[in-house]
Amino acid sequence: MTQNEHVLVLNATGKVGRNVCRALKEAGFSVFGTTRSSRSDLASFGVTPVVCNYTVRSDLDKAFAQSGAKKVFVITDYFGAAKKSADTEFEQGKAAIDAAKLAGADHLVFMSVADAEYFDEHVTHLKAKVALEAYLQTANVPYSILRPCAFFENLDDTANFNPLKKGVVKFLSLQTCKYCATYDIGKAAAIMFKHPDTWLGHTLDVIGWQGDLAQVAEALAKVSGVPVKAKLAMPIFLRKWFLKDLHHMFLYYEVQKGPKGTPEAFKKVVPDAMSAEDWFRFHGKYANGEPIVRA
Numbered sequence: 195m196t197q198n199e200h201v202l203v204l205n206a207t208g209k210v211g212r213n214v215c216r217a218l219k220e221a222g223f224s225v226f227g228t229t230r231s232s233r234s235d236l237a238s239f240g241v242t243p244v245v246c247n248y249t250v251r252s253d254l255d256k257a258f259a260q261s262g263a264k265k266v267f268v269i270t271d272y273f274g275a276a277k278k279s280a281d282t283e284f285e286q287g288k289a290a291i292d293a294a295k296l297a298g299a300d301h302l303v304f305m306s307v308a309d310a311e312y313f314d315e316h317v318t319h320l321k322a323k324v325a326l327e328a329y330l331q332t333a334n335v336p337y338s339i340l341r342p343c344a345f346f347e348n349l350d351d352t353a354n355f356n357p358l359k360k361g362v363v364k365f366l367s368l369q370t371c372k373y374c375a376t377y378d379i380g381k382a383a384a385i386m387f388k389h390p391d392t393w394l395g396h397t398l399d400v401i402g403w404q405g406d407l408a409q410v411a412e413a414l415a416k417v418s419g420v421p422v423k424a425k426l427a428m429p430i431f432l433r434k435w436f437l438k439d440l441h442h443m444f445l446y447y448e449v450q451k452g453p454k455g456t457p458e459a460f461k462k463v464v465p466d467a468m469s470a471e472d473w474f475r476f477h478g479k480y481a482n483g484e485p486i487v488r489a
């Protein structure tokens with residue numbers, strides 16, 4: 195394995211990082227994942243842990259040196275690491291891009307968000323993504339951009355009060371949404387790293403499937419063999435009052451039918467991108483650990 199095949203994944207213990215590591219590993223890369231913890235389980239699935247706070251420039255410089263990676267998957271996070279400051283998220287993303295440049299990276303894949311520039315002014319959590327895409331274009335680091343839509347992982351998100359339970363599926367909208375599996379973000383990243391001639395300087399929307407919440411519930415019922423109800427995680431008037439930022443993001447999905455990309459376009463690159471049924475099988479368990487499919 196040459197250093198050319200080493201990939202550094204930032205924030206490797208998160209919903210995205212974990213599955214991106216897994217997909218890159220399965221694609222044959224030697225994967226190094228950052229985490230602040232010295233006791234992560236990354237090694238148990240073949241990822242070399244690099245103790246690093248991915249928002250701190252000096253830590254990032256050390257992580258590049260330790261991994262020897264010339265390829266890097268960059269994540270930023272408005273709600274978590276940036277503590278709801280778009281300026282902080284921008285600075286954290288800029289630090290990662292600048293560290294990649296200093297380390298002589300030959301390919302940086304940045305995870306943005308599909309249609310980030312089209313949301314209205316209330317959707318503050320996507321502003322840094324737009325600014326970071328613009329920064330990348332001038333930073334002199336070879337790059338590609340992945341723009342995922344809503345993660346299937348939101349359907350089992352205990353940290354955000356939405357654990358997946360048997361017989362019910364909840365989301366912030368009943369209407370048609372476009373979804374992707376975080377694992378498919380990793381598959382797309384692997385394709386970009388393996389085919390720089392095709393992907394350097396290019397952007398790809400990650401959209402695996404679309405459907406309304408009743409169709410999501412049908413998919414879970416089919417996989418689990420148990421009837422499943424589709425429910426709003428909270429009434430729309432509460433979504434509007436208490437989650438203004440996310441409410442306006444959902445209005446873009448519900449009223450303007452965004453994002454504009456399609457599963458068909460993504461499947462030209464990742465033909466076996468997951469559907470809702472595929473994702474429930476892949477995810478495998480409810481939030482309490484009980485398997486979705488009984489042996």
Ligand SMILES: NC(=O)c1ccc[n+]([C@@H]2O[C@H](COP(=O)([O-])OP(=O)(O)OC[C@H]3O[C@@H](n4cnc5c(N)ncnc54)[C@H](OP(=O)(O)O)[C@@H]3O)[C@@H](O)[C@H]2O)c1
Pocket residue numbers: 205207208209210211228229230231234247248249269270271272274275276306307342343344345348
């Ligand atoms: N949810 C969606 O539908 C969706 C769709 C498209 C894009 N996105 C994007 O996905 C990104 C979030 O990724 P994710 O869901 O993988 O994140 P996540 O699961 O929330 O990441 C959790 C990890 O963040 C690290 N962390 C938490 N607080 C931190 C802090 N203060 N400083 C440094 N590290 C900290 C922790 O790692 P350690 O403790 O191991 O260091 C933790 O394991 C955002 O940019 C969002 O815009 C989300």
